[in-house]
Amino acid sequence: MPRDHKRVDVLVLGAGAAGLAAARDLSHAGLRVTVIEARPRVGGRVLTVHDPRSPVPIELGAEFIHGEAAETLSLAQAAGLAVVELPDTHELARAGRLKPMGDFWGLVDRMNRDLARRVASRGRDFPVSEYLESASVPASRRGLLRDFLQGFYAAHPDRLSAESLAVETVGGDERDEVAGKQFRIANGGDALMKWLRDGLDPDRTEVRLSTVAESVRWKRGAVSVTCRGGDRAPLPAVSARAAVITLPLAVLKAGVVRFDPALPAKQRALARIETGQVFKIVLRFREAFWQGVEFLKERRERSASNGGLGGLTFLHAQGAEVPTWWTSLPVRSPLLTGYVGAVRAEELLAEEPPSRLERTLVALSDILAVPRRELEEQLDASATHDWRADPFARGAYSYIGVGGNDAPRALARPVEGTLFFAGEATSGAEIGTVAGALSSGRRAAREVLRVLK
Template identity: 35%
Template sequence: MKSVLVVGAGVAGLIAAVRLAKAGYDVIVLEARERVGGRILTAHAGDATVELGAEFVHGEPPELLALLQELDLPTFELTGSNFHYTPDGSLFVEDEAESEDEDDKDPFALLEQMTSWSEEHPAEDLSFRDYLSRQDANEKLASGATSYVEGFNAADASRISVRSLALQQRAEDSINGDRASHVRGGYARLPQALAERLARAGGSIRISAHVNEVTWSAGRVGITLTSGEVLEADTAIITLPLGVLQADAVRFTPSPANVIEDARRMAMGQVCRINLVFRTRWWAEIASQQHEALQQLSFLLPTELGGTDEPHFHVFWTGFPSLDPVLTAWSGGPAADRFAALTDHQIAHIACGDLARIFGVTQDQVLDQLVSHHSHDWQRDPFALGAYSWVPVGAVDASERMSLPVEKTLFFAGEHTDTTGHWGTVHGALRSGLRAAAQVLEAN
């Protein structure tokens, strides 16, 4: 019987393991954490579901939706009203914004223009900031577009590749990426269901199995755990997050030099995110002209960013139509660094202060409603070392190069190895795991 060791029990590793176990392989998954799921992490605060890692089913990715249906994991689409707020305290529903001269007012128009520009210049790559400079973009629109690119991609606009952004935009368009859903009961139900399916297929998972070294030669792999135990197999699928690969946290002997070099060409994003659980949905109780629309608050977004270097949150969202009294505060990219030295308690107070200014109430009123706050520091998590991957200038080919088998023995998967433009997503990780399993089967 052919044997395979899978390093990492995130979605990529679990789906690859399930496919190979069903094909008759002897499969063992090694997971350093005390749980499965990787960067999917769901908590519960009373009756409220709180996502600390991956949260959204982005768009309508066919592989992921089919898998969720197969596993009997229902989803619900996020609907409701997106609100914008201005520095002077105005709050308005997105579809109430002026529509005339839309391309001159909408930062997203710059992103569409960027996609067209990239397709017209296939041999050229620029950072997003350099692209904006070349296009002589309006300062206010450029600021809004930069905020979106850095926040959504957890990236640095002075480094992220325009070519990668264009590929990502086209990939999102292909799956109706402007739609978003939640897994009912929490995203963690997906890896848990995959783990159960793996057990039924005859595979096994070793949790708290921290890999120290991967020693290999063509057709043979030995994996040494930090405990000193050594496991052997014919092949291995490595789903370590990009940040862990870049940090050489696991030693490879000999080094698959091309994979490690390409991993270092990419970048791991940073995020500060905190989930605020309140006694009530107090924002829906505010007496204002927007009272009715606030019953269905979804995203809360700025029309422009202030010039302060102080840590602040600019983006918030709810899970509507879920009526859980939870608001998520988000800061991605370089802005997330401003929170690095703060405690969770301090970060929660900042988020409540930002909400107070947006809604025109006092910080004490918001804090009086706060029951608990929940977050996870993925940058300091030794088994992640970052939130999710993004592509710097000149590195668009890195993911595809990392996806190539190494002497039909080592196979790499994970969202950073997705070759379809869906970096940083669960469905990107899923696709990479399916691809790695198919490569193993083809190689044998």
């Protein structure tokens, strides 16, 4: 905490990845920073549970590092954290039969290249659903691609910008992010958030947890934020020369934090970025029965391509209610994670928690051909977090809507050298990722320093 009561230079709204990254760089540059966070913890949509009964951390929010170029990977390595590379083993699962996916990433790459050609030909953006429904996409591929778009991007295909995927391909980032190497922080994602917080200059930084921002009054060179406590009691306003806004997209869209004067240009940008919803559930069983030699031998097709697969890593079950599953490999543990995005996620989230678990187990039973009763007998515990119902998130992560390819850049643009914006929704190339949040926070810090230093 700052040792004197001099005026704060910068307020940072939100202590997620973007807010902590911005505050760290700003405090080390000599500015006085106050971070305002509504939750009683830092990390935002990185939510790690350390259960003594689980051999590995349980990630209920962001989990993977996508690609070797990601900001998350370099910071995790700088923090001295254990980072493990995941086996690149993806298998199709149906009624207890498993087979390699083949060159699925090549299929995705071809889709994005097709989208780039069609956008160039039409001279305008269009929803990806139009491509999926076209005669040029075989029915056998249509379901796989739809599941991929709804899972990886948490996107409704009829709202997802074709241009946003085409631009990723042209820029060369898509292959590394989607089909490149995948990593996980073995210590848990919260270890990186703790490292960022511990790296704040203690003489220049204050972090106020359980402090909910309600309004931002501003004019050039001055910002005042009114807040309430977690108990809804009003708190004194906090003032500074500038503010970095890192609130999630859905929170900004909902207007629960009022800006005075209003920011119509930001509202226009927000309207062209979509909030994706996901249902993610982690199941802990008494043993990792899915890694047994006989279990795999019975379910994998006998072919030369299966010879070096090893244990299960990722399973994809086209058409299943919960179609995507992964294990904790390369670390062996009795945890299985189920994941679904967009339409089916919203349907599951509309159910009560016991019904969500029941439907998850039914889906897993069908996929692995393991009796439902046997799964229930093996199940020790389950864990999940409803990000849609979380008032400080209101959704999982962002994707670009039709006609919105320039919207992240517009949302990120500073306002009169006083209001600065960061967060994954402002990072077009890495939208929806922790890497995007981290890099956007550091970008916003550089913008602030150009004005205040």
